[in-house]
Amino acid sequence: MSTNTKPQLSTAFKKEVFEGLTNSPKYLSSKFFYDKIGDKLFQDIMALPEYxxxxxxxxxxxxxxxxxxxxxxxxxxxxxxxxxxxxxxxxxxxxxxxxxxxxxxxxxxxxxxxxxxxxxxxxxxxxxxxxxxxxxxxxxxxxxxxxxxxxxxxxxxxxxxxxxxxxxxxxxxxxxxxxxxxxxxxxxxxxxxxxxxxNPQTILDAYNDSSGITEAFNKNVLMRINKELGGNFQPEKFIHWETYNPETGTAKSFLVATEAMSVTVEKINLTVTFDEWETIHTEISQKxxxxxxxxxxxxxxxxxxxxxxxxxxxxxxxxxxxx
Ligand SMILES: C[S@@+](CC[C@H](N)C(=O)[O-])C[C@H]1O[C@@H](n2cnc3c(N)ncnc32)[C@H](O)[C@@H]1O
CATH class of the missing domain: 3.40.50.150 (Vaccinia Virus protein VP39)
Structure with a gap:
C-alpha cells in the first residue's frame, strides 16, 4: 500500500479548511468526514434502515x-x-x-x-x-x-x-x-x-436518522479540525440540518451555530466568528x-x-x- 500522498492530503486539509471557514457562506468538504471515527460512523450509517x-x-x-x-x-x-x-x-x-x-x-x-x-x-x-x-x-x-x-x-x-x-x-x-x-x-x-x-421524505430520512448517527458523522469534520489542526470547535453548539430540493434533486447537509461564538484553529492561524444561526455547508448528496x-x-x-x-x-x- 502506498501512503506517499499523505503530506499532500494534510496540506490540502489545512488549505481547504482555511478557504471554507473564511468564505461567506462558510463551507467544509464532506471528503474530510472520513478518518478512523468517520469511517466507523459511515459504516453505522450504512446499517441504518433509513439509509x-x-x-x-x-x-x-x-x-x-x-x-x-x-x-x-x-x-x-x-x-x-x-x-x-x-x-x-x-x-x-x-x-x-x-x-x-x-x-x-x-x-x-x-x-x-x-x-x-x-x-x-x-x-x-x-x-x-x-x-x-x-x-x-x-x-x-x-x-x-x-x-x-x-x-x-x-x-x-x-x-x-x-x-x-x-x-x-x-x-x-x-x-x-x-x-x-x-x-x-x-x-x-x-x-x-x-x-x-x-419520494423527498425517503431522501430526507436517509440523511437525518433518528438515532443521531448522521449528526455525529457531520460533526466529525469539526472533531477532525480540533484534533488535527488545533481547533476549539464545540460541536455541541451546532445542530445538524438536512434539506432536499425535489426540483434540483440536491440534498444538502449543514451545521448550524446555535449561538454566536468565536473559534480558533491554531495550525492555520485562523480565528473565525459565527453569528447565531450561521451555517457551515458540509455535504451535497445529489439525486x-x-x-x-x-x-x-x-x-x-x-x-x-x-x-x-x-x-x-x-x-x-x-x-x-x-x-
Ligand atoms: C459515501 S462513502 C462510500 C464508500 C463506498 N464506495 C461504498 O459505496 O460503500 C465515500 C467514500 O469515498 C471516500 N472519499 C470521499 N471523498 C473522496 C475524495 N475526494 N477522494 C478520494 N476518496 C474520497 C471516503 O473516504 C469514503 O470511503
Missing part, C-alpha cells in the same frame, strides 16, 4: 453479479479494476468473489482518501481472499486521476460506488467524468452508482434521473452502454464507455 442506498446497490450487484462481471472480463489479457472512494468495499466484494471464483486474471486497486479505510480494506481482503492481487492506495480523486492514464497496457474498469459522484456539484461531476474519460481507452469501462430521485445522467455523460464525452437497477428503481448503476 436505503447501500442495500439498493448491494441488491443490484448481488442480483446481477454474473452479468456485471462478464462485462468486465477480458479473457485474453486480463484487466485492472480500479475503485475510487472504495470505503469498506462491502458491495465490491460480491464482484471480487465472483471474479476470483471464475478465473479472472485481474488486479484490484482500491483508492480512498481515508488512510484508515484503505488499510482496513487491504487487511480484510488479505484475510478473506488471500489469493486476490490487491494494490491499495491512499489518494484524493482528482489527484489520482492523472495517474490512471498509466493503466493503459490492458483493459481497465473504473468503479465508483455509493453514489460518491453525488458529493460533487454538476460542474465538478462533469470535470471528474471528463478526467476519467481522458484516462480511458476504447474498451475500458466506467461502472458508477447514481442514487435516483424519489439523479436518466436525463441528468445522460446529460452528464454527454458533457464528458461518455456513452451509457447499459444500466442495472433495483426493484424499486431507487438506485442505478450505469456502465459508461468513452465516446
Amino acid at each position: 436505503y442506498l447501500t442495500n439498493a446497490e448491494y441488491d443490484i450487484i448481488s442480483n446481477n453479479t454474473e452479468a456485471i462481471g462478464e462485462l468486465f472480463r477480458d479473457r485474453e489479457n486480463g484487466m485492472d479494476m480500479i475503485e475510487l472512494g472504495a470505503g469498506d468495499g462491502k458491495k465490491t466484494k460480491v464482484l471480487l468473489k465472483y471474479m476470483a471464483g471464475n478465473n479472472f486474471n485481474f488486479v484490484y486497486k482500491p483508492i480512498d482518501i481515508s488512510e484508515n479505510a484503505v488499510e482496513l480494506l487491504a487487511n480484510n481482503l488479505a484475510k478473506e481472499m488471500p489469493a486476490l492481487n490487491v494494490d491499495a492506495e491512499v489518494g484524493e480523486y482528482f489527484e489520482v486521476l492523472e495517474r490512471l492514464k498509466g493503466y493503459d497496457k490492458r483493459k481497465k474498469v473504473i468503479m465508483v460506488l455509493g453514489s460518491n459522484i453525488g458529493n460533487l456539484e454538476h460542474h465538478k461531476a462533469i470535470e471528474f467524468l471528463s478526467k476519467l474519460k481522458d484516462g480511458m481507452r476504447g474498451d475500458d469501462l466506467l461502472f458508477m452508482g447514481f442514487d435516483q430521485k424519489k 439523479y434521473d436518466d436525463a441528468t445522467v445522460q446529460w452528464l455523460a454527454q458533457q464528458a464525452n461518455l456513452t451509457i452502454e447499459t444500466y442495472f437497477t433495483d426493484d424499486n428503481s431507487h438506485y442505478k448503476n450505469y456502465v459508461f464507455r468513452k465516446k
Whole structure:
C-alpha cells in the first residue's frame, strides 16, 4: 500500500479548511468526514434502515453479479479494476468473489482518501481472499486521476460506488467524468452508482436518522479540525440540518451555530466568528434521473452502454464507455 500522498492530503486539509471557514457562506468538504471515527460512523450509517442506498446497490450487484462481471472480463489479457472512494468495499466484494471464483486474471486497486479505510480494506481482503492481487492506495480523486492514464497496457474498469459522484456539484461531476474519460481507452469501462430521485421524505430520512448517527458523522469534520489542526470547535453548539430540493434533486447537509461564538484553529492561524444561526455547508448528496445522467455523460464525452437497477428503481448503476 502506498501512503506517499499523505503530506499532500494534510496540506490540502489545512488549505481547504482555511478557504471554507473564511468564505461567506462558510463551507467544509464532506471528503474530510472520513478518518478512523468517520469511517466507523459511515459504516453505522450504512446499517441504518433509513439509509436505503447501500442495500439498493448491494441488491443490484448481488442480483446481477454474473452479468456485471462478464462485462468486465477480458479473457485474453486480463484487466485492472480500479475503485475510487472504495470505503469498506462491502458491495465490491460480491464482484471480487465472483471474479476470483471464475478465473479472472485481474488486479484490484482500491483508492480512498481515508488512510484508515484503505488499510482496513487491504487487511480484510488479505484475510478473506488471500489469493486476490490487491494494490491499495491512499489518494484524493482528482489527484489520482492523472495517474490512471498509466493503466493503459490492458483493459481497465473504473468503479465508483455509493453514489460518491453525488458529493460533487454538476460542474465538478462533469470535470471528474471528463478526467476519467481522458484516462480511458476504447474498451475500458466506467461502472458508477447514481442514487435516483424519489419520494423527498425517503431522501430526507436517509440523511437525518433518528438515532443521531448522521449528526455525529457531520460533526466529525469539526472533531477532525480540533484534533488535527488545533481547533476549539464545540460541536455541541451546532445542530445538524438536512434539506432536499425535489426540483434540483440536491440534498444538502449543514451545521448550524446555535449561538454566536468565536473559534480558533491554531495550525492555520485562523480565528473565525459565527453569528447565531450561521451555517457551515458540509455535504451535497445529489439525486439523479436518466436525463441528468445522460446529460452528464454527454458533457464528458461518455456513452451509457447499459444500466442495472433495483426493484424499486431507487438506485442505478450505469456502465459508461468513452465516446
Ligand atoms: C459515501 S462513502 C462510500 C464508500 C463506498 N464506495 C461504498 O459505496 O460503500 C465515500 C467514500 O469515498 C471516500 N472519499 C470521499 N471523498 C473522496 C475524495 N475526494 N477522494 C478520494 N476518496 C474520497 C471516503 O473516504 C469514503 O470511503
